[in-house]
Amino acid sequence: MTTITIGPLAYDLEIVEDLKTDEGVGLFGQILYTEQVIKLEKEMTPERAFTALWHEVLHGAADLYRLPFEDSEQTIGTLAMIITQLLKDNPELRYNAEKA
């Protein structure tokens, strides 16, 4: 089981087929705060999955640190796109303890 750590909280990462809300709406990703689980849809490209994971992690961080945009899909979605593109384009933005 892969774990994603957000601050002091360890979230289990689950890959799920046909991920949906309780209302039946299809999802790329979902974060369950009280269960500490992040779910990702199985049928996605690696790029889509990477962005979806960052999207859910940002929800988790916003919830944990009570950031004012905690529930804003617009802000979370934009930040996820910005961060994933920066990381793809710039290997030097990834922390490397050996280079520090």
Ligand SMILES: [Zn+2]
């Ligand atoms: Zn969201």
